[in-house]
Amino acid sequence: xxxNESAFTRHLxxxxxxxxxxxxxxxxxxxxxxxKTLSAxxxxxxxxxxxxxxxxxxxxxxxxxxxxxxxxxxxxxxxNRFFSGVIxxxxxxPFGKASLILEPxxxxxxxxxxxxxxxxxxxxxxxxxxxxxxxxxLEKLIAPGGIVAFHDxxxxxxxxxxxxxxxxxxxxxxxxxxxxxxxPDKRGGWTFLEEPVAxxxxxxxxxxx
Numbered sequence: 001x002x003x004n005e006s007a008f009t010r011h012l013x014x015x016x017x018x019x020x021x022x023x024x025x026x027x028x029x030x031x032x033x034x035x036k037t038l039s040a041x042x043x044x045x046x047x048x049x050x051x052x053x054x055x056x057x058x059x060x061x062x063x064x065x066x067x068x069x070x071x072x073x074x075x076x077x078x079x080n081r082f083f084s085g086v087i088x089x090x091x092x093x094p095f096g097k098a099s100l101i102l103e104p105x106x107x108x109x110x111x112x113x114x115x116x117x118x119x120x121x122x123x124x125x126x127x128x129x130x131x132x133x134x135x136x137x138l139e140k141l142i143a144p145g146g147i148v149a150f151h152d153x154x155x156x157x158x159x160x161x162x163x164x165x166x167x168x169x170x171x172x173x174x175x176x177x178x179x180x181x182x183x184p185d186k187r188g189g190w191t192f193l194e195e196p197v198a199x200x201x202x203x204x205x206x207x208x209x
Contacts, residue, residue, distance in 0.1 A: 001037050001151075003198025008037075008121075009044060011147050011193060011204050015119045016048045018145035018209065024095055025049065025058040026117050030105045030134055031124035031151075032062035035076030035083070035098075041121070042082045042098045049096075056096035061087075063109075064124070066102040076100060090114045105130075109137035116143035123151040131175035145209040150176065153195060153203035172203075181205055 001008060016025060027045055029038050038060060045058045060082070064071045077083050084097040089112045093099045101108055105124050120142060122134045131150065138148060153172045173182075180187040182203070193204040 001040075001202075002200065004151075004196050004200070004202045005040075007194060007196045007204065008040075008149065008202065011149065012041060012044050012119055013048065015145065015147045016045065018118075022116070022118065022143070023057070024115065025119075026115050027058070027060040027119045027121075028117050028138070029060070029062045029121045029123065030064075031068075031070075031122075032064045032076060032100060033070040033123075034072045035062065035079045037121065037123070038062045038076065038098055039080035039082075041119075042080055046082060046096070059093045059095055060098040061090060061093050062098065062100045063105050064100065064102060065104055073100070106133045106137045109134070109141065114141050116146070117141045118143050118146045120146070120148045121151070122148065126152050126170040126172050128171035128175045128178070131172050132179060135175070135179060135181075142207045144207060146207050147193070147204060148207070149202045149204045151202050152200050154199060154201035156199050176203060 025045060027041050032038055042060045049055055049058045080098050082098045084094050084099050087093055087099045087101055120138050150172050152170050153176060157170055176182045181190060183192050189208045191206045193206055195201050195203045
C-alpha cells in the first residue's frame with residue numbers, strides 16, 4: 001500500500017460517511033497476504049463506528065485462496081487486534097471483528113448471500129481476467145455510494161510479477177480499460193475518484209448513490 005495510504009484512508013472515511021442508513025458497515029478485501037491492510041482498515045472503521053456510538057456496527061471480511069502464495073494466517077492474527085479467525089460464509093462474520101474466508105474470490109462472492117458491501121479492495125490475482133471477474137462479482141454487491149479500489153493500477157507496474165493464479169503478468173490497467181472505468185470512458189453508475197502517484201498506485205471508483 002506504499003504511496004496509497006492517504007487516499008485509501010480518505011476514501012474509506014468517505015464511504016463511512018456516505019452510508020448513513022447502514023445496519024452495519026461491511027469492508028471486503030480480496031487478497032489478504034499478511035493482513036496489514038486488513039488491520040489498518042479495521043482500525044479506521046472501528047474508530048469511526050465508535051465515534052458514532054455504534055462500536056459493533058461493522059465487520060471486515062478478507063477473502064483469500066486456501067494456501068495462497070502470499071497468505072500468512074499467523075501474521076494476519078498477529079497484525080490485527082480485531083481478528084476473530086476463519087469463517088465459512090459472509091453472514092457468519094461477527095460484528096466488530098475482522099474475519100477471513102478461505103475460498104476463491106469469485107466463488108466466494110457469487111456463491112453466498114452477502115450483506116451490502118460499502119468498501120471493497122481488490123488485491124488478489126492481478127491478471128486481467130481475474131481483476132475483471134472480481135469486479136463483476138462485486139459490482140452488484142456494492143451498496144449505493146460504496147467504493148471499490150484496485151491495487152497495482154499504475155502504468156509503471158503493468159506486465160511485471162507473474163501471477164501464479166492465471167499465469168499472466170500484472171494487467172490491472174487493461175482490466176480497468178475493458179470495464180470502461182478509467183477516464184475518458186465511464187461505466188454506467190460508476191465515477192472515477194482518483195489514482196495516487198505511486199509505483200503501485202491504487203485506483204478508486206464510487207458507485208452512484
